[in-house]
Amino acid sequence: MPLPKCICQICTCGRHRCPHKPQGSPISRSLRPCALSEYTQQFKKYRVKPRESLKPQQKALAHDAKLESMTINRQDYVAHPVTPPPPKLPAVYAPPEGSIDSTSEYKNQYQGKWAVPAKMMRPPQSRKDTREHFDHKSTHSTEFVAYSLQPREIYGNKQVYERPTEQFDAQSTVRMDFVNFGRVEPTKSLKPPQVAKLSTESLDDTTSYKLSYASPPMPEKYQRPKEVYKPSEGEFVDTSTFQRDFHAHSGAKVAESMKPPQKPLLTTLLAVILIY
Numbered sequence: 001m002p003l004p005k006c007i008c009q010i011c012t013c014g015r016h017r018c019p020h021k022p023q024g025s026p027i028s029r030s031l032r033p034c035a036l037s038e039y040t041q042q043f044k045k046y047r048v049k050p051r052e053s054l055k056p057q058q059k060a061l062a063h064d065a066k067l068e069s070m071t072i073n074r075q076d077y078v079a080h081p082v083t084p085p086p087p088k089l090p091a092v093y094a095p096p097e098g099s100i101d102s103t104s105e106y107k108n109q110y111q112g113k114w115a116v117p118a119k120m121m122r123p124p125q126s127r128k129d130t131r132e133h134f135d136h137k138s139t140h141s142t143e144f145v146a147y148s149l150q151p152r153e154i155y156g157n158k159q160v161y162e163r164p165t166e167q168f169d170a171q172s173t174v175r176m177d178f179v180n181f182g183r184v185e186p187t188k189s190l191k192p193p194q195v196a197k198l199s200t201e202s203l204d205d206t207t208s209y210k211l212s213y214a215s216p217p218m219p220e221k222y223q224r225p226k227e228v229y230k231p232s233e234g235e236f237v238d239t240s241t242f243q244r245d246f247h248a249h250s251g252a253k254v255a256e257s258m259k260p261p262q263k264p265l266l267t268t269l270l271a272v273i274l275i276y
Contacts, residue, residue: 056242064250076262 054241056240072262
């Protein structure tokens, strides 16, 4: 027997909805996966409180025993008297006996020779002392002499300045063309005046919303009653798993060390130094 079909599998108009595929057109809903599954139907959400942490509290571990300042170094390593070693005296210098033979082949073969220095072939410089008058004139000042030239003759009609007989007229083209008409009033604008037009009638503020949609009475807001505090009947236990399982062993002895005893060993060299 075939299984019954859902409304989303039968509908072709697009106006029917089902919890499997609630949104979209029939074509898009056919392409989308189903929103319901066995997990969402069988396994529903439950309000569960988070589990309490088993981690121990971060507290400082206090010790009741008295603090001792004695260490292994103070207890085992005792200070012994140590003297400095005897100083080593330097050896006394003893000069060698006999003389040193400093003769060499260079001194025997290449003996020094003396020669007269060569005379200079350049004649000595003699300075003549002249007491005559110094002529400071140069060839340029003697050969290139300034000549006196006659003035240049002017050919043609001589232009002689003639004073005008008429009186000077100080009229320019600007004064003649641009006449000053005094203070002239500006032309009036043909633009209409921008004045607000005030209406004498009162403003009609009635709208279709005010006429059609009347405000219905609003119901009172539902207030949830407060839950009454119910104290627990049993006694509050503030011990944790760490305090319950791990007890402090106060007064227990410290385990002995397995290290061999560290005693000072005196060598023969140290004994010799101590004797001296």
